[in-house]
Amino acid sequence: MTKTKITFLGGLDRIGKNMFVAESHDSAVIVDCGMAFPDDEMYGVSTVIPSFEYIRKIKPKVKAVFLTHGHEDHIGALGYLYREFNFPLYATSLTLALADSKFSGTQKKNLQTHAAVPAQVYEFGDIKIEPFAVCHSIPESLGLIIETPDARIVHTGDFKLDPKPLDGRLTDLRRLRSLGNVDLLLCDSTNADQEGWTVSENDVAKTFDKLFQKISGRIVIASFSSNILRMQHVLNVAQKYGRRVAILGRSMENNFKIARDSGYITCPENTVAAIEQMHSLPENKVVVLTTGSQGERMSALTQMAGRRYDKMRLKKEDTVIISASPIPGNEKDINETINNLYRIGVRVLYDQVKEIHASGHACAEEIKELIKAVKPRFFAPVHGEYKHLYSNILNGQKVGLRRNNSFLLQNGDQLEIGKNFCKITGHVYAEPVLLDGNYGADPRETVFHERHQLSRGGVALVTCALSKGSLVCEPLITGSGFLYRKEKEQFLPLMQERVGEILREAKGDQRAKEQKLTKELEKFTYEKLRRRTTVFVNIIDL
Known part of the structure; x- marks a missing residue:
């Protein structure tokens, strides 16, 4: 039996880097490819993007990338995706124009773009996608009706139910009400914890x-x-x-x-x-x-x-x-x-003035109206932090969705959907990629811990010239973010003296002595300064 699978690569832990893959027996379509801002602790990181590791595994199945709209958290990582791949790209004309700046000149030469319009059905192997109009804070925003041989999925995209949008583009509830037999609803959760309706x-x-x-x-x-x-x-x-x-x-x-x-x-x-x-x-x-x-x-x-x-x-x-x-x-x-x-x-x-800004995302009452229009069998909140996703589960329950049929997901989860069933069946690697200059780093890289450590206590550089195991001159101690000006005169001689004491007791080869000095000097600076300074030692054997 053919099974439909949704793999979530972003957008479920924080605002940003929205991306998922809709997959059937022989086809797959990527929906959105966004970026996020780095956290304060991500020292040196300019941008956060989704991991493409799963895309590499299923590359032969991927037929297209389909974009819901032109915001950075949905299109901001496209240029990085297309460094490795060259999938056909589907989006509205405005979204394609906004996405154009994400691609290099070489990428643009080989890029296959297709202008998508609401109510037209696009076929990608055994996956069919019909975009529908939604009201959002940027024109030409789309939701998607995704059909496979054994499932019908509605993805809201970013939406709200503004009754009088300036551009006249309403969220197409009429089309959603006409569907019937919707197996799964993926629903925008950004303002799910806000009661009432979004400001028009x-x-x-x-x-x-x-x-x-x-x-x-x-x-x-x-x-x-x-x-x-x-x-x-x-x-x-x-x-x-x-x-x-x-x-x-x-x-x-x-x-x-x-x-x-x-x-x-x-x-x-x-x-x-x-x-x-x-x-x-x-x-x-x-x-x-x-x-x-x-x-x-x-x-x-x-x-x-x-x-x-x-x-x-x-x-x-x-x-x-x-x-x-x-x-x-x-x-x-x-x-x-x-x-x-x-x-x-x-x-x-600013935000203390009423109606100075209108969010592009639905609040709780709007979400409930959309759920009632779609009448899904299963429900999966997307696009938000954990508190937003959780609040959206509660919104669903208030309009009759069963808690057992709702999924509180995390990035990497795989939902499998078939006739009358939906369940989490797997988990793939979906840790974010942290862009540091030209390098895409794993957040588990030790360099981020090291940068965090350096930010707390600075760094001390100790250079020792030895001849036959003994110092030939005073150790040279420099550093950055390590000592205040008034401390230098008093502390540096003490540290130089401690270096001599450690070397007189140290045994073993040069590397062993450097390791001993590093350990003991970090302990010494903490005892004297109450700072966790990182110490680097270099011994020059003359």
Whole structure:
């Protein structure tokens, strides 16, 4: 009997790096391939992506990659996937345009892309996929109906049930209600722990209008660069009140151009101006739309807050609007940016102001409505941290789904679906890959533990010149992050003296002496300084 299998490679432990594989007897389709931000403890890591180890194992079966939408947590790792593979790529026209920057010139030459549209069925061997429209914070977002010979699966993608979306694109509940016999629902869980309904983008547009009407000085708005509908809000209200808009941040500028070329952003040519032109305008005619809503270190907003941005200096008469919710893990950086803005004296509006931002993800009541529309036999929350997945299990129970038919999954789990059954049947390697420069590292690599250790107590470098086993001069002790200036004069002679004592007692060859020195000096620095300093010893035998 043919069996359908879903293998989850990302998106179940944290927000980001969403990726799973739908697999049947002779075919497989990869759904999404996203990135995530590194944790604070991932020293030196720039980006986190899914592991492709399982993809390597099933490569002959993979017929395509299908993307649900153009956010980084769904497309951000594509360039790394396509360094190894060259699968046909299916997505809407806008998502393909946003994904284009992920590929190198060589990759683009060989890339087979296909523009997908809702309600059309795409066949990949014995797997059929029908995209359906969903409302999200970026245009052309999709959910997927995945059919195999023995199972029907609905994947919501990222969605919400906004009754009046600015682009008119509703989540297609009518199509979902018409399906019947859905074996498994994979459901967005990002806001599953939030009661009620998500704020409508129309409400955000009204809030912006009220703010622009009242604010007399310059307005700086920070938002996600991928929130194309929010860009259009800003342009619309700026035009209404006779303001011009400068767009800052490479990703914001790129996405603005792509969206305008695709017809999703419209505005008169003179609405947008370079930041340099803003200095000649009255302050009540200036709007700056920028990246930095997550406190990104190199973003224009963060540099403005730190008074390091030469093209624009903030002052007390300015208003900064942060129109985004914090991605988990970014709260510290965001708070630092907000604190620095307050130090300048500007007026700051962020998530304490109602309806200044609308999430693109459904809250609990919307999720319940979608579950009632689909009526699945089995339920698997996806796209979220553990608390979100758990909360979504509870949402399902509140509308009649049995707990035994719901799955609280982790990355690497494999769900097998057949007629009237669904169960976890295996687990594959799905640890994230940590990108450190050009190297993709396993999180278990000792280098990360070593970097963590160095960050706590610094490093001491001890060089000893020996002749016939005895020191010929004082040991040379240098280091980094090891001693405060006032400690050096007192502590270094003590440490040099201790080196001599250890060497007089040490036996064995050069390596044995180096190991003995390392162990004893780390113990010595802890006893004297109460710091766990990492010590490296080099003996030069003359």
